Amino acid sequence: MTDTRLPPELLSLRIDAEAPLIIVDVDEVLGLFMRGFEGFIGTRGLEMRIERFALFQNIFRPGASEHLDIAEGRRLFDEYFEHHAETMDIAPGAADALTTLAQNASIVILTNAPAQSRVGRARWLIKHGLPYSLVVNAGPKGPAVAALAARTRGTAAFIDDLLPNLDSAADAAPAVARFQMVADERLRPLAFSAPQRHRRIDVWPELGEAIAESLGLVRR
Ligand SMILES: [Mg+2]
DSSP: OOOTTSOTHHHHOOOOTTSOEEEEOOBTTTBOHHHHHHHHHHTTTOEEOOOSSOSGGGEEOTTOSSOOOHHHHHHHHHHIIIIIGGGOOBOTTHHHHHHHHTTTSEEEEEEOOOGGGHHHHHHHHHHTTOOOEEEEOOSOSHHHHHHHHTTOSSOEEEEESOHHHHHHHHHHOTTSEEEEOOOOTTTGGGSOOOTTTSEEOOSTTHHHHHHHHHTTOSOO
C-alpha cells in the first residue's frame, strides 16, 4: 500500500504484528508544550494569557489588550520548535506509564511537530525515558493511525489532546480506542471535549491504566 499523505517512515517501522499497539501524541500529552512555549516567549518579552483553548490568540505584549499578530505568533512557534523545544518538561507520570505499557504492547509516538524539529524531538524522547519509534505527521492523524493499526492483529489505542485528531482517527480507524489527554492544568477547563466519542483522562497514570484496560492487558 502506498499513500502519499502518510509519513514515509511509517511503513518501514518494525511493529509486532501480534502485540497491542499504543499510538501517542507528544505536545500536551507526553510533554508540557504550553509551559515550554510560554517560557520561550517570555524570553522575548511576551506573555501567555491562558484564556481560551488556543495558542497564538493567547500571546500578548505586557499590558496590551489585543493578542500578538498571528503571523508573528507562528514565527515564534517555528523558532521554538527548531531551537528550543528540547527544554520542554515531560508530563508527570508519562514515562512510568508508558514503561509499564511497553511490557505488553508496542508504542509509536505520532507527532504533528514541524518536520525540522524531528531530530530534537527524537532526542527529547530519549532524554525523558521514552525510547519509542517516532512518526512525524502533518495534517489530520486518522490516516496514520489507521495505517499503524493495520500493522498488527492486536488491539490498538490512540491518545491526543486535540479533538480534530481524535475525530480523524474515529473516522479512519473506528476500531482503535481513543483517549483525550490535556496535560496543562490551566488548559484542562478550556479544552473542547466530546466524552461520548473520546474518553477523556487528563492524568497519567490513570490514563495508563485505562489504556491497558482498553487493550485487554488487565482483567476487568
Ligand atoms: Mg498535541
